[in-house]
Amino acid sequence: MEPPEPAPATEAEQLPGAAAATGRRPVRCRMCGRPLTGTASRRTGLGPTCDARLHPAPPDIRTRRHEVDQDPLPGT
Numbered sequence: 001m002e003p004p005e006p007a008p009a010t011e012a013e014q015l016p017g018a019a020a021a022t023g024r025r026p027v028r029c030r031m032c033g034r035p036l037t038g039t040a041s042r043r044t045g046l047g048p049t050c051d052a053r054l055h056p057a058p059p060d061i062r063t064r065r066h067e068v069d070q071d072p073l074p075g076t
Helices: 039-044 048-054
Strands: none
16 A cells, blocks of 8 residues: 655645735745734834834833932821
8 A cells, every 4th residue: 555645736825925825825024024923012013122112111200219208297
């Protein structure tokens, strides 16, 4: 008994980097051109690093505290 012949390669398998094999078309970052894989990144068109550069996180208010000279309260 002979082993079965391999199935002929489909058109999608013959093309290098074809998106039909994965079912998704390739999306690249608009700033750096790297391929995007995450759903949110693909939706915005920016990778996480480039998105952080464009939209930095607001400063944490807890880190901005500082000591203030204050007069004692009257009656104490």
